Amino acid sequence: MKKSIPFLELASMHADLADELKSKFAEMLQKGIFSAGTEVEELERSLAGFLKMPHAIACANGTDALELALRALGIGDGDEVIVPAMTWVSTAEVVKMVGAELIFCDVDSDGLINIDQMERMITKRTKAVIPVHLYGKMVNMERLLAITRSKGVKVVEDAAQAFGAFQNGISAGAFGDIGCFSFYPTKNLGALGEAGLMLTADDTHSRKLRLLLTHGQPERDIHELIGRNSRIDTLQAGFLNVKLDYLLPWQQKRKQLAEVYLEHLQHLKGIIVPKGILKDDHNAHLFTIRLEERDKLKAFLADQGISTAIHYPMAVSATPAFNGYGDFPMANALARTTLSLPLHPYLGEKEVRRVCEAIHEFFR
Ligand SMILES: Cc1ncc(COP(=O)(O)O)c(C=O)c1O
Known part of the structure; x- marks a missing residue:
């Protein structure tokens, strides 16, 4: 029996860093500062530097970051906020949490907000749009901002999945009025628990x-x-x-593995590989392919000990909590056809080749 390939291996990543993490914990235990303090200040300073923004404000998690961003922009009762129908549920939840009106917009074939449709959906009551850099691929922010700025609509970027992605040298999260990140453990930069960040250039x-x-x-x-x-x-x-000190080598490794996937899968008839994953404006958070026989391939890979994941099996607009907000064909099509393959910095090229061989075998 071949060794199984898990979708993610957070334990092996942290085994490698265990000594450093333990000594950091021992240091904090000795200092006795368990809220705010110099660790938070250092983190915010480092992140502001890395992301090249004047203000990096750490918070409890990515969902709070989005909600606080809407509150800081004064968005609430009577305001419309446009959100892509294919995203993690937080993006939609926060609109309801601040009492605003949730307007879903369909996505394009990459899973990113359909900018043409978004433009048509803007009304006098539209106060904000929340583009999501899904799977780590950035929305074309120049194009989106040309529309929102001309119509006086605020932009809160959901960059929860896009830490480390830069478009024309500008970080994800740095284009909008406020950008939001998640450091949920599975993210490219993940905490050992929950954490988030808000980014803004505006002092107020x-x-x-x-x-x-x-x-x-x-x-x-x-x-x-x-x-x-x-x-x-x-x-x-x-x-x-x-x-944070390990992020850049981890990013390099993700790109290296993504290249191996592309080499073996991009010409395979029957699947669509992620577009632009080797570019700077994609942080290779997920390697998400699309195919009609998604469920069959998932089961076939599972039989061979290869774990995969689905991001996401339902468009948010199709979940019971958001029933009645409309029908979004592309978001629904993606929910039916996407499959994320294992991709993390502790995966070997050999394992990626094995996943690709199994996919080729499935199609044979
Ligand atoms: C697109 C997106 N938005 C928001 C969030 C929310 O972040 P958190 O889980 O830290 O609250 C996530 C995290 O999974 C996400 O992927």
Whole structure:
């Protein structure tokens, strides 16, 4: 029996970093600072530098980042917010959480917001759009911004899956009014728990985001506005400070493996490989192929010990929670046909070749 190939291997990644992570934990335990503090400051400084933005504001998770972004922009009751129908559910949830009206838009064949359709959907009440850089591939931000700016519509970028992607040298999350990231453990830069980030170039938005995530307090016991607790866990900030040093070699490895996948799969009739995955504006978060016989291939690979995943088996607009928000043919088609193959920095080229051979065998 051949060794199985899991979809992700978070344990082996952290086994490699175990000594550094343990000594970071020991250091934090000794310092006794478990909320805010220098680890959070260092993380925000490093991220602002890496992402080339004036303000990087760490928070509890990516979903909160999106919700706080909408709140900071003053979006709520009576405002319409356009969201792609194919995304992780958070993007849609936050619109409802702030009391705004959720307007779904279909996606293109890459799973990114259909910009032409988005333009047609903008009304007088449209206050914001949330483009999602799905699978780590960036939306054409120049094109999107040309439309939103001319119509006075705000942009909150959902860059949860796109940490490390840059379009014309500008980071994902740095184009919109506010950009949001997730450091959920499976992301290219993942915490050992939950964490998120908001990015903005605007001083006023930055101040408001900081107030919102800590009970509206500019200083202790002064509550300037109604906020809540969405501070990043200091332990997670410390772990992210360790892991950030490994991001670039991990990114290189992802691209190397994506190249091997492309070499073996791009000419195979019956599947569509991810477009532009080797370019800078794709961080190779997921290697998501499309094929009609998706469920059969998934089962065939599972029989050979190869785990795959589906991102996502339903368009958000087709889930019971969002029933009645319309029908989006491309989002539904993607939900039926996409399959994500194993891709992470601790996967070997040999294993990628084995996955490709199994896919070729399936088609034979
Ligand atoms: C596209 C997208 N948006 C938002 C989120 C929410 O991030 P978090 O899980 O950190 O709340 C995720 C995370 O999975 C995501 O993939």
